[in-house]
Amino acid sequence: MKTKYIMAIDQGTTGTRVILFDRNGSPLTSSYEEVDQLYPHPGWVEHDPMQYYEGALRGMNQVLQQSGASAAQIAAIGISCQRETTVLWDRETGAPLTNAIVWMCRRSARICESLKQAGLETTVRERTGLVIDPYFSGSKIKWILDEIPGARELSERGRVCMGTVDSWLMWNLSGGRYHVTDYSNASRTMLLDIHTLKWDQDLMAALSVPESIMPELHPSSGIMAYTDESICGARIPIAGVAGDQHAATFGQACFEPGMAKNSYGTGLALMMNTGSTPVPSKHGLTTNLGWHVDGRVDYALEGVIFTGGAAPHWLRDGIKIVSDVADSERLASQVADTGGVYLVPAFTGLCAPYWDMYARGLIIGITRGTSQEHLARAALESIAYQTVDVLEAMVTDSGHKMESLRVDGGATVNSFLMQFQADMLGLPIEVPAVTEMAALGAAYLAGLGVGYWQSKSELSSNWKRAKLFEPRMSADHRDSLYSGWKEAVKRSLGWARITEGMV
DSSP states (O other): OOOOEEEEEEEOSSEEEEEEEOTTSOEEEEEEEEOOOBOSSTTOOEEOHHHHHHHHHHHHHHHHHHHTOOGGGEEEEEEEEOSSOBEEEETTTOOBSSOEEOTTOOTTHHHHHHHHHTTOHHHHHHHHSOOOOTTSHHHHHHHHHHHSTTHHHHHHTTOEEEEOHHHHHHHHHTTSOOOEEEHHHHTTTTOEETTTTEEOHHHHHHTTOOGGGSOEEEOSEEEEEEOOHHHHSSOOEEEEEEEHHHHHHHHTTOOSTTOEEEEESSSEEEEEEEETSOOOOSSSOEEEEEEEETTEEEEEEEEEESOSTHHHHHHHHTSOOOSSTTHHHHHHTTSSSOTTOEEEOOBTBBOTTTOBTTOOOEEEOOOTTOOHHHHHHHHHHHHHHHHHHHHHHHHHHHOOOOSOEEEESGGGGOHHHHHHHHHHHTSOEEEESOOOHHHHHHHHHHHHHHTSSOOHHHHHTTOOEEEEEOOOSOHHHHHHHHHHHHHHHHHHTTHHHHHTTTO
């Protein structure tokens, strides 16, 4: 029998990555292409959903060609994806009704305000583990049905499918045969009861979302769909699906309560396994359905940060002080500190633990001596400060004392950031040998789903540490820097309310 592999599709916010993994969880070959970011109005973020499918298709064929493997050697496909991003499409034609509304988009803020005014905050918190915010899919779905001409009429005729990115990919990869999702992605819609594992009728009614458009619910591990033979020349099972942060936590082998990881992507997501019992948060975190595997649900506490790796990307694409994102580390290392400058990257509001959809970005502390080096350093430091915000809330809510933090994602190659993160947390930072953890987690879920791997303990043995960053900053210095950050954040809160009608 020929050697078998697991293929993972990681459909992120900034790009589409496809990786082929072997039985040791080692990546053999990979492909990547960027996704165009569309900003039609201030605070709005969109993608062309066809880029997801076409990019995945090209990537799948590319890794097969690079590796010399055939489609018949793929035991299963796993999918991890940016969560909350919402696509509605015509069931008959397969065409999107409009561009995908990306998770960070704030266009549905007024819909969320109306839900709060209707007194639904407690209901949403208790049933979904979430807070009412435009971040989650529910208000995005309503916006599309209400604002896109003909959308609601099509839905009433049974012609509309709603999906998070995993659903959209599986629909297309299967030739329109499967309209499905897993519980982890469903839990980010603000429409799933994470206790009963069913779509919540009351919340769908509150948002005027018909259940007929919603995908069928499945566990995170196990065969959910099959690719059409025309895709790669074989009918391959799609057997593992999870939202990117859930998948990354699974890939980091955080299988025991109290184990946590932070993913450094476009945004940041700090997630801690809390076991089979959901832990309510009193400090601005969400109570997550982590994954559903082998008939058991594992829950988690999570703090999401809208702008993580997107901050140095803004240095390149926004104010253009670097030509390559990697240059931010070089610039930041050329100065001893930021010269008192703080950058709060609230470009589309602030998420955990603040949950202020009207916060906006600011740079404060600028003097005549402020340079591009100071701004680059402030952008990178903002990533670490936001992680401290979330970790403090997580430790308080969970009662678990952290011994170290496992990290993953593209920004982990930035040694300046990783050292500053260790310094600001006062904890060791562990960088694994495989940093594309969302893809690895999806691969693990798919492999378990078809028996390629037999148990989670087998997966734990695959985890290997590549680098360790120990804290070396004094507590007094750490506290002083963090105090300045908190003051800067205060000045960013609610800014969009002040400027409404001015632009």
